[in-house]
Amino acid sequence: MKQREKKVVVKTGKLKKRENMMGYLFILPWLIGFLLLVVYPICESFIYSLNTIKLLPQGMVKKFIGMGNYTQMFLKDPNFVIGLESYLLRTIISVPVIVAFALIIAMLLNGKIKCRGLFRMIFFLPVIIASGPVMNSLADQEAASIPMLNTTTISQVLSEYLPKVLATSITDVFGNMITLLWYSGIQILLFLAALQKIDTTLYEAAKIDGGSKWECFWKITLPTIKPMILLNVVYTIIFMSNNEQNELIVLIYDTMLSATGGYGYASAMAWCYSLIITLIVAAFALLIAGRKDVYERRAKKYMKEVKKQERLQKKIQRRGKRNEKRYQRKYAS
Amino acid sequence: MKNAIKENTHHDLSLQKREQMKYKLKRFIFGSKDKEGVGKQIFVYILLIAIGFIYLYPVLYMISKSFMNLNDLLDSSINWIPSSFYTNNYVQAFKAMDYWKTLKDSVIMAGVPTLINLVVCALVGYGFARYDFKGKKLLMGLLIFSFILPPQATMMPTYVFYTEIGLVNSLKAFIVPALLGQGIKSQIYILIFFNFFRQIPQVLIEAAKIDGAGHLKSFFKIAVPSAAPAILVVFLFSIVWYWNESYLTQLYVVGAFTSNADIYHWSSLIVSLKNFESSYADARAVAGSGMVDINESIKMAGTMLSILPLLIMYLILQRRFVESVDRTGITGE
Numbered sequence: 001m002k003q004r005e006k007k008v009v010v011k012t013g014k015l016k017k018r019e020n021m022m023g024y025l026f027i028l029p030w031l032i033g034f035l036l037l038v039v040y041p042i043c044e045s046f047i048y049s050l051n052t053i054k055l056l057p058q059g060m061v062k063k064f065i066g067m068g069n070y071t072q073m074f075l076k077d078p079n080f081v082i083g084l085e086s087y088l089l090r091t092i093i094s095v096p097v098i099v100a101f102a103l104i105i106a107m108l109l110n111g112k113i114k115c116r117g118l119f120r121m122i123f124f125l126p127v128i129i130a131s132g133p134v135m136n137s138l139a140d141q142e143a144a145s146i147p148m149l150n151t152t153t154i155s156q157v158l159s160e161y162l163p164k165v166l167a168t169s170i171t172d173v174f175g176n177m178i179t180l181l182w183y184s185g186i187q188i189l190l191f192l193a194a195l196q197k198i199d200t201t202l203y204e205a206a207k208i209d210g211g212s213k214w215e216c217f218w219k220i221t222l223p224t225i226k227p228m229i230l231l232n233v234v235y236t237i238i239f240m241s242n243n244e245q246n247e248l249i250v251l252i253y254d255t256m257l258s259a260t261g262g263y264g265y266a267s268a269m270a271w272c273y274s275l276i277i278t279l280i281v282a283a284f285a286l287l288i289a290g291r292k293d294v295y296e297r298r299a300k301k302y303m304k305e306v307k308k309q310e311r312l313q314k315k316i317q318r319r320g321k322r323n324e325k326r327y328q329r330k331y332a333s
Numbered sequence: 334m335k336n337a338i339k340e341n342t343h344h345d346l347s348l349q350k351r352e353q354m355k356y357k358l359k360r361f362i363f364g365s366k367d368k369e370g371v372g373k374q375i376f377v378y379i380l381l382i383a384i385g386f387i388y389l390y391p392v393l394y395m396i397s398k399s400f401m402n403l404n405d406l407l408d409s410s411i412n413w414i415p416s417s418f419y420t421n422n423y424v425q426a427f428k429a430m431d432y433w434k435t436l437k438d439s440v441i442m443a444g445v446p447t448l449i450n451l452v453v454c455a456l457v458g459y460g461f462a463r464y465d466f467k468g469k470k471l472l473m474g475l476l477i478f479s480f481i482l483p484p485q486a487t488m489m490p491t492y493v494f495y496t497e498i499g500l501v502n503s504l505k506a507f508i509v510p511a512l513l514g515q516g517i518k519s520q521i522y523i524l525i526f527f528n529f530f531r532q533i534p535q536v537l538i539e540a541a542k543i544d545g546a547g548h549l550k551s552f553f554k555i556a557v558p559s560a561a562p563a564i565l566v567v568f569l570f571s572i573v574w575y576w577n578e579s580y581l582t583q584l585y586v587v588g589a590f591t592s593n594a595d596i597y598h599w600s601s602l603i604v605s606l607k608n609f610e611s612s613y614a615d616a617r618a619v620a621g622s623g624m625v626d627i628n629e630s631i632k633m634a635g636t637m638l639s640i641l642p643l644l645i646m647y648l649i650l651q652r653r654f655v656e657s658v659d660r661t662g663i664t665g666e
Contacts, residue, residue: 019464022548026460027472029453030523033513038479041487041494048489108381113374121651122385125392128573128647129640134606138391138636181387234481242483252485253580263489270485277483 049268062264069268080269083248084276087241091280093173094180095236102184102232106191107221120192127185135179183239187232194228195221223295230288234281241277248273399423399634406630422634429613430605430635436642439601442586443575445504449511450522450571451564457514458526459556463538480520484581492584504599506585507575517574517581522567529563530556562657569647569654576643579603602639609635 024031049069051062073080105123109116161167173180198221206216222229242249252273256266362372393413398406402419426432461473492501500506510516514523533556541551557564579601586599605612609632647654 020466023460023464023466023469025548026464027457029512030457030476030514031472033510033515034475034479037491037510037513037515038482038487041490042482044490044494045486105384108377111377113377113381117652119381119385121648122388124651124654125388125647128643129392130577134577134603134636134640138395178387178391181384182391238481238483242485249485256489263493267486267489270483270488274483274486278481281481 045267046271048264049271051264053263065264069265070272072265073268073272079251080248080272083251084273087246087248088276088280090172091237091240093170094240095233095284097173098180098184098236099187099229099232101181102187103191103229105184106188106195107217109188109192110195123188124185126182127189130182130185135182183236186239187236190228190232190235191225194225198224226288230285233284233288237277237281237284241273241280395633395637398630399637401630403628403630406628422630423638425613425631426609426635426638429609429616429631430602430638431600431616432638435600435602435605438599439576439603439642442504442507442582442599442601443572446507446511446516446575447568447571449508450516450519451567453512453514454519454522454567455526455557455560455564456552458523459530459552461523461527462530462533463535463556476520476523479515480518488584495585501585502587502599504586516571517578518570522571525563525567526560529560533559565650565653565657569650572646573643576601577603579607583607602642606635606639 048062050066051064052068054061054063109120109123113119202220202224203216206220211219240246248269252266252269255269256263360370362370397413397415399422400419401415402417402421405415405417405419408416461469495501495506500509507516511519537555538551541555546554582601583604587601587604613631613635
């Protein structure tokens with residue numbers, strides 16, 4: 001779609017340009033908000049992170065200490081590094097689990113089943129009620145883990161084959177199965193909407209050509225919903241990182257109000273944390289968007305072949321001309 | 334005996350028949366390419382029901398626990414069904430949370446920013462979708478960036494900023510960011526509206542322009558009436574996310590860290606759930622011996638009460654909600 005638009009570039013006239021200025025007017029509120037509530041706080045937060053800040057009755061007292069907060073965070077304070085480590089492990093393991101799970105449920109819901117409305121209602125339910133305090137109070141009651149699932153045996157089996165760090169985090173995943181499943185409400189929604197938009201004629205054509213369901217999934221469904229997978233992964237990472245179950249978030253909140261930490265130290269933590277989240281998002285995005293599927297690879301191969309043929313053709317033509325000249329010279333003399 | 338002889342004589346025929354039967358059975362269970370087999374369907378249903386149960390488990394647990402009295406709680410033979418229909422827990426939780434006042438506050442706190450969000454995000458989304466101004470791509474990129482950015486990075490300076498201009502401890506702290514398109518997850522709503530308005534044919538708007546409609550008029554008369562599904566989705570998401578936001582509510586609106594007796598004290602159901610134990614103790618101190626000691630059932634009743642309005646709203650809207658999600662083009666291309 002976009003490419004087709006690009007080919008027909010019509011130079012916009014003056015009237016059109018003036019009209020397009022109205023666009024700025026429409027997005028003006030957001031633009032002001034962005035400058036005032038995003039750009040300004042980010043800069044301010046960076047300044048905070050270079051200072052120690054004390055809240056006294058007469059107001060805020062800043063003292064510049066350079067990179068002191070950052071060195072303290074990584075070298076002296078064990079909490080942040082430990083929290084970061086467990087956060088990274090958990091995110092890397094649970095994001096694929098959530099996304100894969102959401103895809104499976106969306107595919108099941110997309111098929112021809114009875115009581116579709118009822119099932120959909122159940123699976124979207126967490127979107128409505130999964131919030132911090134509710135989840136916390138459920139976790140307190142141990143209602144957030146499946147009682148039939150025996151995690152100790154799983155961990156025993158796993159720890160025999162895997163290094164301990166991995167084994168414990170995988171056991172964690174099983175232990176918090178319900179929590180993880182509950183986090184996949186929105187993702188199911190997005191996948192379902194994407195699946196319903198796939199052209200059914202594609203499947204029919206594949207069926208006529210003798211493609212099995214398994215092949216259809218890998219060669220039609222997955223490539224079509226690839227952008228949606230990326231979106232879901234990004235959403236999951238952001239959601240996992242920003243909710244109140246997250247230890248690091250709790251740590252930042254606590255530091256902000258504690259006597260030893262203060263705004264400056266908490267700002268430094270928040271800065272590092274957001275940098276790390278951005279890095280994770282970028283890594284996942286590269287991993288998914290960078291991977292080419294079958295068609296892209298084939299198309300690329302085909303283009304390469306065509307170019308090679310063209311080059312060969314030119315070479316032959318050139319050689320022909322050269323030979324022609326040579327013959328002419330030979331017989332002319 | 335006779336059978337055996339018969340089988341021997343018609344050996345080939347029966348073998349053929351058996352093969353045929355086998356094939357039919359196989360097709361019946363596993364299905365062919367055109368029709369799904371019964372076995373496969375049963376498998377899908379079992380999977381769906383099992384996962385659905387896992388999804389519903391915490392809610393069921395919550396409901397069942399909230400109706401138990403103290404004896405039922407201690408009795409290990411009672412797991413799911415309470416011995417009597419005991420509603421006293423709800424009465425107690427009702428008192429502790431000061432339910433009617435808190436409910437009213439919550440509705441206002443979630444409703445007002447949601448309405449503002451609807452208007453502002455629709456305007457901004459329309460601006461992005463309809464007009465081709467300079468730097469549009471860059472601004473869209475910034476929009477997505479501000480979605481990825483964790484709120485903790487900007488929270489502290491924002492809090493200081495709000496305090497300076499006197500927004501804290503009132504509903505203004507939610508209204509002003511919503512007006513500027515920077516409310517809780519406003520970026521998602523802008524993107525939803527952007528995707529939706531892009532699908533409106535430009536010809537329609539041009540026709541309106543020829544008939545003399547201005548920019549705003551064509552927005553209100555053409556874009557908005559056709560955006561009903563998008564409006565429903567944004568409305569539901571926004572109200573749910575504002576309702577479930579506990580930390581920012583506590584920080585900005587409830588004013589957990591400043592005490593000022595003169596102003597109106599806001600409180601939301603989620604925040605009061607978060608502080609349920611302390612508020613219960615307070616209520617108990619006031620009421621005297623009328624209230625029993627806090628136990629799990631009362632906590633669960635409190636949790637149930639705090640999500641009940643959302644549940645009811647969801648049950649009413651869910652059918653149209655799912656349909657709308659299909660049609661909004663949340664998913665982009």
